[in-house]
Amino acid sequence: MSSVLQTYLPAKAVTSVEELLKTYSVHLKIVNERQSKHGDYRPMPDGRHQITINANLNPYRFLITLIHEIAHLLVFINYGQHTKPHGRVWKLTFQKLMLPLINPQIFPEKLLPLIAKHFKNPRASSDTDSQLSIALKAYDQPTDKNYIFEIPEGTQFCLPNGKIFIKEEKLRKRYKCRELSTGKHYVFQPNAQVEVLK
Structure with a gap:
């Protein structure tokens, strides 16, 4: 073992x-x-x-x-x-x-x-x-994912479930993002890992 x-x-x-x-x-x-x-x-x-x-x-x-x-x-x-x-x-x-x-x-x-x-x-x-x-x-193997706090406002990103969002403004500690298909708003922790869409 x-x-x-x-x-x-x-x-x-x-x-x-x-x-x-x-x-x-x-x-x-x-x-x-x-x-x-x-x-x-x-x-x-x-x-x-x-x-x-x-x-x-x-x-x-x-x-x-x-x-x-x-x-x-x-x-x-x-x-x-x-x-x-x-x-x-x-x-x-x-x-x-x-x-x-x-x-x-x-x-x-x-x-x-x-x-x-x-x-x-x-x-x-x-x-x-x-x-x-x-x-x-900082001790992880490199990946193609970013933290929400690292990406600029207006950036589109997707989650593992395929849903696509756009990053909007920062609230007190979290980030407000809009789901593109529904227009609904969600808040994300700064350390949420997402895949940026080019």
């Missing part, structure tokens, strides 16, 4: 993560990219625990996502399935698991303040923390 983990995780995090996976009998599956989520946890009928993580994540996002899902596993074991998925118990569990990993041997110095801030009150997805999400993207 450690050779697989070395491909996806920061080197100094491998031993700690491997111990967690062994302790809780986790069946880790690394899968093709899913648009809707980075990872997923589910208890298996045979008593084991399955976690799936997208293969395209950079090592730092992979680590945060994997620990996020292990926190769900621990909440399930300790409190049962009716606990709020991203409630107080999960947040405390996630914080406790991440704390030993938030150090300069594992994360680059420039990510540490953003990660520390995020983990004061972790959210259901690191993507909803636009500052952290944008900082993590």
